[in-house]
Amino acid sequence: MSSSFIEEVSFEENHWYRITREMLDKAGIKINGGQPWDIQIKNPDFFKRVMQEGSLGLGESYMDGWWECERLDMFFHRALLAKLDQQLPHHLKDTLRVAAARLTNLQSRKRAWLVGKEHYDLGNDLFSLMLDPFMQYSCGWWKTADTLASAQEAKLKLICDKLQLAPGMTLLDIGCGWGGLAQFAAQRYGVRVTGVTISAEQQKLAIERCADLDVTILLEDYRDLNEQFDRIVSVGMFEHVGPKNYATYFNVVERNLKPDGLFLLHCIGANKTSDHVDPWIDKYIFPNGCLPSVRHIAEAHEPYFVMEDWHNFGADYDRTLMAWNERFLTAWPQLAEKYGERFKRMFTYYLNACAGAFRARDLQLWQVVFSHGVADGMRVPH
Structure with missing residues (x-):
């Protein structure tokens, strides 16, 4: 009698x-099946753990080596298309986390710095190896691109063209990352850029990257900004603002934007309005994050701006994440000693789970252009 048969009987x-x-x-997923999206169980306690702890149990059990899957991206694509995430039980901790998000400001001035320390300060070595030359940690624009580098360069050009940048303008980059967009805009469009980040590691590399350019990189909370700019951009930062701060965020942007200015918001979006945050992502990847919905953005911007254009290219994030995953695995021999096997499992789980979510259209990527009201309207390039 084979050991696999004995295991199946015990299961x-x-x-x-x-x-x-x-x-x-x-979802067409088999336990110990032969397809790349099937899961291979190494510890029989996996089933109880997942059924009792939901998303957190699924992710942590993978980190612990309790199960394997050849193609995690395919597993999550199928699982989310079948809406299995809505059928998993909600652990008491999840319920408490949602309640806390509703009752308290998880993205207060004090708490806002946590994601910088926990995620973006992981190490410039990691992100330098995983990302493209401009170190864009957000969705690429794959319309005509065939490599990660060309997709990210096309995304940067798309942003600058939507903002109608011209030499001599001032640009504020809220959540400037490692300075790739600031560098691109200053070099290619001749603008003066002020970038803001809450990550010390990002600031350090951004200053080095933009050393010879008209660029200033500040380690500062966006709420402290008080200066007028011709253009404002925010890429991949609004996800960390939180619903209790959306009105404040748009008020800050309005305060810092000249009357004839333009503002571009680039962010991941949720299909449904909710305070719910995936507990595994919240614990291990982006603490205190929350994905906005169309309603969130619509209600928050209404007192301040005219919405000139809303562009969704969320399907491109799947390809971006899979490119990051490939580069991460290729670079792993250089990272292994510093980060360790459990980190590798955590990070690949994160990248592939997100890729599957975008492939299932469970998540979106929006670029929204705002103004105080352009007199003759805008023709926004897509």
């Missing part, structure tokens, strides 16, 4: 196994 006797199998069957 069959497990109440938690039967529930898990029935759920996965809805």
Whole structure:
């Protein structure tokens, strides 16, 4: 009698196994199956852990080596298309986290710096190896691109063209990352850039990158900004603002934008309005983050701006994330000693889970252009 048969029999006797199998069957995912999206179970306690702890149990059990999957991106694509995430139980901690998000400001001035320390300060070595030459940690624009580098350069050009940048203008970059957009805009469009970040590691590299350019990089909370700019851009930062601060955020942008200025918001978006945050992502990747919905953005901007254009290219994030995953794995031999195997499992899980979510159109990527009201309207390039 084969060991795999014995394992299957023991699984069959497990109440938690039967529930898990029935759920996965809805997505065409098999336990110990032969397809790349099937899961291979290494620890029989996996079933109880996932059924009791939901998303957090699924992610942590993978980090612990309790299960494997050849193509995690395919697994999550199928699982999310079948809406299995809505069928997982909500752990008490998840319920408390949602309640806390509603009752308290998780992105207060004091707490806002946490994501910088926990994620963006992981190490410039990691991000330099994983990202493109402009170190863009946001969705690329793959309309005519065939490489990560060309997709990110096309995204930067798209942003600058939508903002109608011209020599001599001033540009504020809220959440400037490692300075790639600031460098691009200063070099190619002749603008003077002020970038703001809450990550010390990002500021350090951004200053080095833009050393010979008319660029200033500040380590500062966006709420402290008080200067007029011709143009404002914010890429991949609004996800960290939080619903309790959306009105403040748009008020800050309005305060810092000249009357004839333009503002471009580039952010990941959720299909439904909610304070819910995936507990695994919140704990291990982006603490205190929250994805805005169309309603969130619509209501928050209404007192301040005219919405000139809304562009969704969320499907391009799938390809971007898979490119990051490939580069991360290629670079892993240079990173392994510093970061360790558990970090590798965590980071690949994160990249592939997100890729599957965008592929299933469970998440979106929006670029929204705002103004105080352009007299003759705008013709925004797409």
